[in-house]
Amino acid sequence: MFPSRQREEHLMKQLASLTRRDFLACAMAAMGTAALAGCGSASSSTGTSSTSTSASTISASQDTYTLVKDGQLTIASDLANPPLDYTDTSTNEPAGFEVELMQAIGEKLGLTSVYLSPVKFDTIIPTIKQGGTADVGVSNFTITDERKQEIDFTDPYLDSNQGLVTAKTATKTTQDDLNSADVKVAVQAGTTGESWVEENLPNATLVSLDDPVVALTGVQSGLYDAAVADLPVVQYLVNNSFTDCQVSIEIPTGEQYGIVVSKDNPALTSAINDALAQLDEDGTLKDLKTKWFGSDL
Template identity: 30%
Template sequence: MRRLLALFLCCLLAACGKKDNSLRVGMELTYPPFEMKDAQGNPDGVGVKLAEALAKDLGRPLKIVPMEFSGLIPALKSGNVDVVISSMTASDERRQSIDFSEPYAFTGLSILLGKDSKAQSIDDLKGDGVRIAVKAGTTGESWVAANLPKAKVTGFADEPACVMEVAQGRADAFIYDQLSIYRYHKENPDTTRALLNAFVQENWAVGIPKGKDELKGQVNVFIEKFRKDGGFGKLADQYLQDEKKTLEEMGVPFILR
């Protein structure tokens, strides 16, 4: 009996000491159709499918770690997640604290305006007292702070709040990425207008901790292979058919290519 008990305790200790090999992917699940929840509350979207494919390629179980966008980089730096896949722009500012993979999407900053706005470009928003809504922690916020010093800027935790400011006339513009501006205009066609041609080009990449060069190399190999195999095209057809058609009709290169 004692031998059986000792054997059980040894097995239990071995199991407890076994390292979890899950690929922990940080993302904010409030950004459809890239990172979101389906009707059953499960993670879904382009970024989620990308994370699933990456984990499969690496031979590791996937663990989605949802959190607010502003917490993603701190979680990566502290080791609470292994990578970030959350439509994150690979900016020079962020590169100071984390590394990025090769780009997996190509986008840019665009503008959501009030329906009656006369603005035709970003230059029309450079006057005194122009009211700009931005999402906190985004490159839109950083760009506005650096380039629109005369603007009255208000930051919000989520995009719908920014859109509401414009739709209800409390802000003159919302600066955000191209596809989001397209989507929010479609949801509010009677109160907003969109300038979809990006005035700043950006790209999205997988966030990786500094010093994890082996993991970075593995992610880059995966992205190249996934693109070559048509993976991004399939995701575009699954989640972004209308957006792809609209941008192509405008002569704007599509984000996933």
């Protein structure tokens, strides 16, 4: 489905006039998700640190890893991928599966988990690699060999695939139909979804954007024919906000998410892996998955 040239220009101006936060605010307001608050800036915290025996065991090795700020696990994210991470518009605080996971990891480490203000997805890995701003990057990062050349990943905490979204009224919904020069496919810049479109829809026009919400907004308005992003994210969005869109293709990419850590901080990677193992063993990880996704993915 293609808009006229005038309509496309008008929509482009509308999209350009809105900030990334505007898109997310509109989408999340429609969802009405009530999630536990995280923290909105480097000066706010997501909760108190744990003093449990397990936390003391892991935090005993704090002198072997470095932190941007003592006693604090500083996190970089785009907060643009509900239900994994987003800004709760009712509190203006981070919320989602990954936010609560990082709170639980912080408790195991005896640290307070603090989210920085949102940044663009494709700046997070360079930020962690450079150091000095954040300790970890958490934004549904797929573990890939290419990324491992730049940074370290923790053990995986969630399995995922990609999803291709079209309007429910679209006539082009298959991979063959969409692999055409007159088709526009929106993705989030720097993601595995972008890579999939480059490899599997080479004839389509690729449009790289800041986040999946902006991409689906374009599909809903008719500006783009399709969007590709992580399946848990697009399933959540079409069920809660973009209800006139659908996941037309579930793409079995077999991805796993990991937390991004600097190669210069291997002890922190090890400590987080220990925390993840404990959260798996005590059922916390399963409970969080069931809460946010409806099942233990």
